[in-house]
Amino acid sequence: MSAKLGQQLTAMLMPLVGVLCFLFIWSLSASQIETSLGKFPGPGAVVTQVGNLYNEHVSERGKEEAFYQRQEKRNAERLAKDPSYVVKVRAYTGKETFVDQIATSLITVLAGFLLAAVLAIPLGIAIGLSKALNSAINPMIQIFKPVSPLAWLPLVTMVVSAVYVSNDPLFAKSFINSMITVTLCCLWPMIIQTSVGVASLNSDWINVSRVLRLPALTHVRKIVLPATIPAIFTGMRTSLGIAWMVLIAAEMLAQNPGLGKFVWDEFQNGSSQSLSRIMTAVFVIGLIGYMLDRGMLLLQRWLSWDKASASR
């Protein structure tokens, strides 16, 4: 009994010890590193910046409100002068705060990820079901899989600017660029995992399906999909992790809105606060990546076929 309690205590204490050790080493080494922008930021500086960034967000929201009030007044004046004028409310044009940047990055990564899932999962199933299709597509997958999506970025940017032409675009070009880059890197792990999952389907189930003479679509829906869900989710989890890393780098390179741009702008600012703001962003990026991964894991557990059968 006491041994078990001891184990539980260790399990609870050890992470805390680890974090405390990390904070200690960090603050000690930070105070030793002298950069041309001042000392390397320690934990204290990061905490201060969290406060600053939040305050900036709040004050920017205040400005936003004033902007809409001014706009309303201006619109009313114009309407009085020109009754045929169709009143139009324009979105706030001020700067994106740190919180806005987080939201932008999250939306972009999820949009790119979902687009990839819509493309990759059916393709993966098709490849897994048909040996011929597999050997036809496999060379391309093998060649494109190791390419960093950042190498695609210049091509994506140029193609999007040439193809996506519209006077009143639904999405900003920068959003489309980032999203496609994310999609490109999500595609391969999902295709491969899904096809492997489908190919290693239990032969008994396939035989059952044959005996029942299930039509192809029903075969996929009733037999293949439920059985490959764990494999699909493994692929999705891997690709979401990669996608989050790649997105930040793509935003830095292409100056697309998001956390990556925040980091790059701060680096360019070169003010005495820049390093601690970048350090704050590093932690936020890490935390969000961790939460995305946990979220996918929870979803996988919830949807997994095996667990459902076991609990029944």
Add this chain to the structure above:
Amino acid sequence: MKHSWKKIHKHVCQAVLAASVALTSLSAMAKADKIELGYPEKEELKFGFIKLTDMAPIAIAYEKGFFEDEGLYVTIEAQANWKVLLDGVIDGRLDGAHMLAGQPIAATIGYGTEAEIITPFSMDLNGNGITVSNDIWRQMKVNIPKMADGRPVHPIKADALKPVVEKYADEGKPFNMGMVFPVSTHNYELRYWLAAGGIHPGYYAPHKGDTSGQLDAEVLLSVTPPPQMPATMEAGTIYGYCVGEPWNQQAVFKGIGVPVVTDYEIWKDNPEKVFGITKQFAEKYPNTTIRLTRALIRAAKWLDENNNANRPEAVKILAQSNYVGADAEVIANSMTGTFEYEKGDKREVPDFNVFFRYNATYPYYSDAIWYLTQMRRWGQIDSDKPDSWYMDVAKKVYRPDIYEKAAQSLIDEKLMSSSDFPTLANEDGFRDPQTHFIDGIVYDGTKPNEYINKFSIGLKAGDKI
């Protein structure tokens, strides 16, 4: 036969009638323009800029509500480097941008990326400096005469750098310096300063595919984006650079380098950045174009008003992380009329940044032609061109007609007074011959070829690489 003659006669009559109707309606429109400007055709705009203090008119026009007064809802976005910014304007991601004066000109003549970009507004005068690393400064300093108090005599010429460059050459080491873009003011200023001191900065030979600009060079110049200059010099990749503020003062604050000369000392009141838009944008959205020019003119005036009284407030705005973002004290160093050379050696340079005085905002043809002469001098324009060619290009790119309309409407609406634009009434687009160059050579914008032939270093009439 007779019949057809009649027909032609009738057609001619109709055409003349139609033309006269069109003309009268056009002149009526022109008159209407003077009385009241139309609403902007495009209200939501996105402007790009590079993190430099001379983007101030855009930030001020936004923060002081001048854009909104024109019914324009503007988003302002920092860009990674000059190339990304130029591409953004060309492909329409940006509606307009803070640009190097050389960019619209080079784009129009097809050097680098080809596109028709125009400018109705010149953003500022002066504002750049040349900085060298501490180590190079130590070696240069022995060649510079001292004042009574022991401080070096300014302006410092490149003569002081020449022995250092020669020493590096003797040791077989390349002497690298940075500038921000091949057609940037900074490239031409750095080259001007070096050449005036007898150091050859190298030629371009685009017709042979050589765009490095390092043929025959004694000093190798390469491109580094402005905000990265101090870090690149700190890393030892370059020994010095020419860049706009605050990246010279930043080197002083960081203790990694010493600005040796400002562009004010190389050419007093030289034209700097411009505001660039595509020709297509100006044609499609004429009211928007005039209105954004009006907002920028008002912002420039605000910046220089009451003997720079608003500059401290401008510094605070520029220090925001979404604009220049450097520490306010670094920005203030140059924006409030002083400049710190070596640490502790702070001197008065009241005109370091000029945004409105001395007709700073007027897009002079002669400014465009100066840039063209330098492009020819260093081989970016590979063959001789007649004087008329220089004039034609300048007229295509620089658009004082738009500026004048904007200025006149501001006067008409009593937002500004005609005394703000003393030369507007009879402006021919040429500044008087400029005499304040560090090498004493006089520049007359009406005679570009004669000017090019005055330099001892650089391509002259008939020269070809």
